[in-house]
Amino acid sequence: MILFYMMIFAFVGAFLIYFAGKSFPRIKEILAVVISFLLFLFVALLYGKDFQINYHNFLGFHLFLRINMFSWLFALTITFLGFLSIIFSLSYMKDKKNNAFYYMNMLFVNIAMLGIVLAGDLISFFIFWEIMSWSTFLLISYKKGSALPASMKYIIMSIIGSLSMLIGILYLYDLTDTTIISQLSHIIRFINKGDVIFVVILFSIAFGIKNAVIPFHNWLPPAHSEAPSPFSAILSGILIKMGVYGFLLLFYVIIGLDIIFHLTGLTIVLNVLAAITIIFPTFLAILQNDAKRLLAWSTVAQAGYIFMGITYGTELSVAGGIFHFLNHAIFKALMFLAVGAIEYRTKGIRDLNSLGGFIKKMPFTFAAMLIGAMGLIGLPLTNGFVSKWLIYKTLILNGSPFLAFAALIGTWGTILYSYKLIHNIFLGQLPAKFENIQKAPFSMKMPMMILSTIIIFFGILPGIPLQFINKIIVSFGYHPLNVSLFGIVSDSGNLNIINILAATFVIGVLIVLFFRSGRKSVRVDQYDNYAAGSFIPKEKYSYTNSFYAPLDRFLNSFLKDYIDIFYCKSAALIRHFCNGIRKIYTGYVGSYVMYILLFLAVLIFVQLNWSVF
Amino acid sequence: MNILLMILSAIISLVTGMFFLGLARKIMAMIHWRYGPPIYQPLIDVIRYFHQRAVSHGFIFDLGIIISLIGSLLVVFFLPLGNISSFSNSGGLLVILYILILSPLGLALSSGESANPNASIGISRKLILTLSYEFVLIIILLSLMSQYQTISLQEIVMLQARKVWSFASWKLILPGIAYLLILPAMLGFRPFEIAGASQEISAGPSVEFGGKYLALNTINHGLLHFITIALFVNLFLGGGDLFGIFDSISGTFWGSFVSLIIFLIKMILIFVISVFINAVFPRLRLEQATKYILYYPLSIAIVGLIIVVAIN
Numbered sequence: 001m002i003l004f005y006m007m008i009f010a011f012v013g014a015f016l017i018y019f020a021g022k023s024f025p026r027i028k029e030i031l032a033v034v035i036s037f038l039l040f041l042f043v044a045l046l047y048g049k050d051f052q053i054n055y056h057n058f059l060g061f062h063l064f065l066r067i068n069m070f071s072w073l074f075a076l077t078i079t080f081l082g083f084l085s086i087i088f089s090l091s092y093m094k095d096k097k098n099n100a101f102y103y104m105n106m107l108f109v110n111i112a113m114l115g116i117v118l119a120g121d122l123i124s125f126f127i128f129w130e131i132m133s134w135s136t137f138l139l140i141s142y143k144k145g146s147a148l149p150a151s152m153k154y155i156i157m158s159i160i161g162s163l164s165m166l167i168g169i170l171y172l173y174d175l176t177d178t179t180i181i182s183q184l185s186h187i188i189r190f191i192n193k194g195d196v197i198f199v200v201i202l203f204s205i206a207f208g209i210k211n212a213v214i215p216f217h218n219w220l221p222p223a224h225s226e227a228p229s230p231f232s233a234i235l236s237g238i239l240i241k242m243g244v245y246g247f248l249l250l251f252y253v254i255i256g257l258d259i260i261f262h263l264t265g266l267t268i269v270l271n272v273l274a275a276i277t278i279i280f281p282t283f284l285a286i287l288q289n290d291a292k293r294l295l296a297w298s299t300v301a302q303a304g305y306i307f308m309g310i311t312y313g314t315e316l317s318v319a320g321g322i323f324h325f326l327n328h329a330i331f332k333a334l335m336f337l338a339v340g341a342i343e344y345r346t347k348g349i350r351d352l353n354s355l356g357g358f359i360k361k362m363p364f365t366f367a368a369m370l371i372g373a374m375g376l377i378g379l380p381l382t383n384g385f386v387s388k389w390l391i392y393k394t395l396i397l398n399g400s401p402f403l404a405f406a407a408l409i410g411t412w413g414t415i416l417y418s419y420k421l422i423h424n425i426f427l428g429q430l431p432a433k434f435e436n437i438q439k440a441p442f443s444m445k446m447p448m449m450i451l452s453t454i455i456i457f458f459g460i461l462p463g464i465p466l467q468f469i470n471k472i473i474v475s476f477g478y479h480p481l482n483v484s485l486f487g488i489v490s491d492s493g494n495l496n497i498i499n500i501l502a503a504t505f506v507i508g509v510l511i512v513l514f515f516r517s518g519r520k521s522v523r524v525d526q527y528d529n530y531a532a533g534s535f536i537p538k539e540k541y542s543y544t545n546s547f548y549a550p551l552d553r554f555l556n557s558f559l560k561d562y563i564d565i566f567y568c569k570s571a572a573l574i575r576h577f578c579n580g581i582r583k584i585y586t587g588y589v590g591s592y593v594m595y596i597l598l599f600l601a602v603l604i605f606v607q608l609n610w611s612v613f
Numbered sequence: 614m615n616i617l618l619m620i621l622s623a624i625i626s627l628v629t630g631m632f633f634l635g636l637a638r639k640i641m642a643m644i645h646w647r648y649g650p651p652i653y654q655p656l657i658d659v660i661r662y663f664h665q666r667a668v669s670h671g672f673i674f675d676l677g678i679i680i681s682l683i684g685s686l687l688v689v690f691f692l693p694l695g696n697i698s699s700f701s702n703s704g705g706l707l708v709i710l711y712i713l714i715l716s717p718l719g720l721a722l723s724s725g726e727s728a729n730p731n732a733s734i735g736i737s738r739k740l741i742l743t744l745s746y747e748f749v750l751i752i753i754l755l756s757l758m759s760q761y762q763t764i765s766l767q768e769i770v771m772l773q774a775r776k777v778w779s780f781a782s783w784k785l786i787l788p789g790i791a792y793l794l795i796l797p798a799m800l801g802f803r804p805f806e807i808a809g810a811s812q813e814i815s816a817g818p819s820v821e822f823g824g825k826y827l828a829l830n831t832i833n834h835g836l837l838h839f840i841t842i843a844l845f846v847n848l849f850l851g852g853g854d855l856f857g858i859f860d861s862i863s864g865t866f867w868g869s870f871v872s873l874i875i876f877l878i879k880m881i882l883i884f885v886i887s888v889f890i891n892a893v894f895p896r897l898r899l900e901q902a903t904k905y906i907l908y909y910p911l912s913i914a915i916v917g918l919i920i921v922v923a924i925n
């Protein structure tokens with residue numbers, strides 16, 4: 001029952017924060033930090049456990065909570081990032097009003113996600129899924145103003161997803177008479193293929209919307225950029241990965257390997273969708289000028305990598321997909337937090353065209369952002385490298401070079417937008433109005449420091465997380481990968497990080513020594529520049545505005561979010577149509593009587609002609 | 614043994630890179646009907662730069678250029694030079710593809726901190742140009758990896774020595790041609806001398822580099838020439854193999870020596886051709902260059918990949 005008590009404790013704690021926060025304002029921050037840390041501790045202590053409990057019976061449905069390696073890894077990531085972003089919120093939300101509400105919802109989202117990964121039956125899964133959707137909606141709309149349309153977009157997409165999932169659950173229940181996941185996985189093989197495909201499609205709509213797979217991605221960029229930054233980190237880091245969890249649960253736990261990859265055409269469609277989800281958002285990210293929107297598009301693209309990994313269906317790709325989920329949660333959360341720190345110090349500026357030169361003022365945030373970007377690109381010695389390597393390798397060696405091309409070119413796009421983000425915020429010239437910018441406060445630095453350390457740690461020792469992931473893919477029915485502490489051994493090309501690390505270290509030391517042996521350089525300020533003899537006007541002498549101008553000109557002509565435009569147009573059309581229908585309510589009693597008479601006349605006409613009734 | 618090989622390949626690449634820079638200047642001079650500097654002039658320059666005063670714009674300005682050089686030297690260890698290879702078995706071509714990113718990224722960080730708009734423009738151009746030729750390069754590498762069914766560069770070289778050079782096999786000639794077409798862009802030679810355009814944006818990314826920064830940048834430049842061409846020779850011209858003539862002595866010291874010499878000769882041939890192209894072409898604009906790369910080399914490469922996939 002420990003899982004059940006943990007959930008009860010968390011929910012009670014969340015309400016306590018709200019009500020205690022009303023009467024004792026200081027206590028709510030402390031409570032939020034303590035509760036989120038205790039949740040993290042609980043989950044961490046559950047390592048290696050594998051059991052399920054029946055915590056409640058409701059209308060004949062047996063509700064279960066369960067834990068195993070698969071849900072443990074997700075639960076740990078959720079509680080860990082939740083804890084860090086609540087610490088980050090301490091300064092970020094300090095002067096905002098109604099922040100008890102914020103902390104309560106923040107905990108709600110975390111608990112709901114915890115519930116999703118711990119749910120042992122589909123009814124609990126659905127209930128927690130809905131709690132997550134609604135508390136997310138409240139958090140996205142927290143800032144009001146332009147956040148409202150963004151949150152409306154989110155909740156409409158979410159409701160469509162949940163309804164489709166609900167239909168899927170009921171359909172499955174109708175076929176199998178159970179909603180318990182462990183029983184479903186046995187019964188599912190007796191269902192015919194057509195029904196399975198139908199259920200997969202219904203669930204895929206729900207999970208695809210959460211995971212922002214094209215064509216269900218369009219809620220994500222506005223929602224991510226309008227939400228408060230610590231919550232954007234959660235949103236991008238783990239909340240959308242509930243879609244990934246759902247897909248893994250559906251494909252590998254409920255349906256199982258031997259059925260899912262024999263459904264004709266399904267994996268091809270999903271893989272092509274994943275490839276599209278990698279390429280287009282990457283190039284759209286290059287065009288963005290809002291720091292958080294850029295990161296949001298990047299999240300869509302990276303979700304594409306994860307989706308590619310888990311739908312490709314080899315052991316390397318599934319391991320790579322799960323590992324990339326973990327890595328992406330870490331580095332994307334870090335980057336959102338870094339942007340949040342900038343936003344906090346500049347009083348809400350996220351426009352990449354008006355920032356610049358912050359490296360001199362906020363060096364720590366710069367380092368965090370750089371490490372995050374390196375992980376995002378996937379440079380060797382950061383965590384993103386290993387997960388992407390796994391995915392690429394399996395795509396190439398299993399004969400899907402075009403999918404591999406999508407994945408690899410996505411990486412180069414990633415370099416372009418990551419560099420734009422770093423250059424336009426931290427490099428280049430510091431505008432005079434930012435002369436007095438302060439460093440980030442400690443409560444912001446601490447989460448960033450922890451996350452940066454993990455990126456490097458997992459990058460050098462990928463064997464540690466891969467061992468957990470190995471257990472997960474074994475439980476899915478795959479062969480384990482041959483993992484060593486520093487890499488992966490296989491017949492068709494090994495990966496060995498220790499060589500790269502040693503060589504980097506030795507070369508680095510040698511080059512630094514060589515560099516220092518030269519004549520000492522003189523430190524100059526940002527205006528002491530070589531301009532080929534021309535006069536240097538201050539302020540205007542910066543090149544952060546439209547950084548990739550030639551590329552923008554080239555791409556802008558044809559690269560738009562056509563799907564979003566299509567959705568918005570159809571929404572407008574429906575609104576127009578409904579406005580038209582509303583005109584029949586004239587307010588005259590006479591016209592209503594006329595409608596009734598007309599209706600009766602039609603009925604009589606039908607009866608006389610065809611005698612239906 | 615591995616460490617000796619690493620030192621050896623580092624020295625070979627550094628010396629060859631410097632030699633390439635000198636050779637380029639000499640050949641250009643001869644095409645212009647000048648004498649030109651001696652071939653070891655770049656080396657003299659590097660030593661001289663080291664004793665000159667330089668300005669620094671901050672910590673990343675120093676660190677970036679060091680990262681850039683680390684990146685270039687790391688790639689060298691992953692490239693088989695004839696029979697010499699230090700890290701043939703640590704992740705293969707995918708790792709090379711990734712470490713190749715380090716060098717431009719380090720340079721971009723370094724010159725980004727200098728806050729010089731010319732540098733920023735240069736970096737922006739460099740990244741866009743790289744993105745466009747990377748489309749082609751990735752497809753070329755994917756064709757090779759799909760054809761040989763391995764991600765290890767070492768194995769690709771060995772398979773070529775056993776059968777036929779990729780460039781001579783009809784399945785892989787199209788990727789080979791595409792690589793040759795983007796080679797000037799990868800080397801930063803005219804008509805693609807867009808990022809480092811010296812008359813237009815004062816040499817772009819390296820505008821603020823002086824003294825030891827310029828020295829490291831020059832070394833890095835030479836190394837990048839070396840890497841780009843060595844990759845081509847390894848992928849398409851069979852590395853250090855010469856129609857199997859020296860197979861009898863392979864595995865011995867002399868075998869390695871001969872293969873290294875053959876490898877270097879092949880590299881020099883390719884480099885000289887690239888310099889000729891550099892000498893006769895004017896500079897394109899960025900849009901023209903991207904368009905060219907995305908039309909011709911890309912379509913050739915895609916057709917090549919389709920052929921490879923269709924046959925397998």
